[in-house]
Amino acid sequence: MTRTSRSQFVELFLFRARTLSRDVGTLVWSFLVPAVLTGVLAFAFRPTSPVPTAVGVLAGEGAEALVKKLNTVPELTAVVISEPEGRRLLSRGRLSALVGPGSPHRLIFDPTQERARAARFQVLLGLEEEDHGSVGPRATDETIDLPGARYVDFLLPGIIGMQLMMTTSFMVGGHLATMRTTMLLKRLAASPVSPPLYYLALGAVRLVFSFLETIYFTAIGVVAFGLPMPTHPMSLLAFGAISSLSWTMVFVVLGLRARSPEGYNGISSLITTIMIFASGVFFPAERFPEMLQPFLGLLPLTALNSGLRMLMLDGASLLELGPQILVLLAWTVIPLLLPRRAMAWT
């Protein structure tokens, strides 16, 4: 290597290192996001004492006695529940199996679920203690493969929620930060343009794309992964639209306050990453301690994911999503209450 090529290499190295080290987004992604992520995940999956397996005993004659018997098995919690509600909780993973009273007992579970197979074992153990010495099967298996209980059923609504958040981030916030840097926002401000109409147009475009995204990902879920067809598709679209409006308002404020697209990328990636892991995209937000649940419930992505799961898995309609819609509307209104300066273009 000649002296010239060495100094060229040094200068080229410094050039790249300087641009990287001065880019807020790169620094946040390289150092802050992994640290925060590790912290959040370590917290969510912290060692805890074993959680008892929850099973439901279908209401009927002898149900109370059966619950009492099953509750004698360590690591098993049994409750009396109606069959429709039991099947709903089974499909959401809140219960691992259902037991019907009678002789033999009905044991309803999804054999593809590890926890369900363990629950079956524990229930059989409990029934053995109940029926000591009797002849014949203590329970007949009623295996189910209900769409809704698999991990993909939990995941896909979360992915749609995450997608609605992330695309709004770059379609709205990232766009505004770039417009600010290129002086296009200032040029608009110098024209007789109406800022409310500008934001309305921004929101309307976002709305159209949110419809397309919701339809696209739901179709993937139904066609490729066998998710149930949403019972109220219009409710699903409307809920996606409501969430997109609240994301639009949130990212408008972030985009307008960022001093550069790099700065915007840094702050938005930090916020969105925290929410992705705290709001139940890949694993239930319930993994976090009870005391944090009220705060997590106020995050827009938690409300969105919870609503999407109700719409896509439980057959709920928009009318049943009052708390989730309230949270999202609050996030839509809060930016409007900020001082006008926060929404200034120049």
Next chain:
Amino acid sequence: MIDVHKWFGTVHAVQGLTMSVQPGECVGFLGPNGAGKTTSLEMIEGLQQPTSGTIRLLGKAWDQDAPWLRQQIGLALQETRFEGLVTIEETVDLFRSFYDSPLSTAEVLETVRLSSVRKLRVNGLSGGQRQRLALAVGLVGRPQILFLDEPTSGLDPQSRKALWGILAEFRAAGRTIVLTTHYMDEVEQLCSRILVVNHGKVIANGTASELRAQLGGRQLIEVGTSPGLTQEQAKAFPGVVGVSRQDDRFQLMVDDARPTLAAIVAWASRPGQHLLHLAVRETSLDDVFIGLTRSGGEKPTT
């Protein structure tokens, strides 16, 4: 503008600027980088608030009549980059939609000579085409006043002249132009009046010939000798009305160079004196600009 001040934290960017522009005038703001030209222009355009002072535009104030004023002005900011994936025509259509009685898109593209490339996306345009697009966007609302911040910065001579032609047509229609520029030939070509700004103050105000007269002479002699002249010796040549020094040379301002040149040649023919450099030319606005801004507004010593 009356006694307008603008502070950015501890920086006093505009220091008591007072000026007026009459309808139909073309006024050029001249000044070195950081002199406060863009800040002054943006305060007149209503994009920045003055810290103190009064600004009236077409008899109205920005805090009371902003929507009306926005309809009356057109502008091209320094370094606006339009959306690259949108065509020229679509960009003009967008801005056209903001005005009450705009020109047609075809008309404005014809004016700025962009009709033939109207379907091109912005990211495929040359520097000159981008500047003409910025001008088209400024003109589309039929403005009474056009504000241009360094409209020909970075353009080749041909593109600059093309832009001057468009601005001359605008002015010929009785409209007003206020522009900032670094190019002396541009202000000479376009402007009826020139304001030289430095350190946030107007340090000269007048027509090009008035500013030249401020410099103290119509012709400029550059002389370099060995051994070097002293300031006193330079001033002592006949006809010299002003002297300034640049490196090892003197610049002598004179009304008629002939007697001064003869005296310099006679002085240089003495034993031990050597003439290293001698040039004479008409004083230009460049000389005015350099003279005024270098000395912070003081005229060259006489």
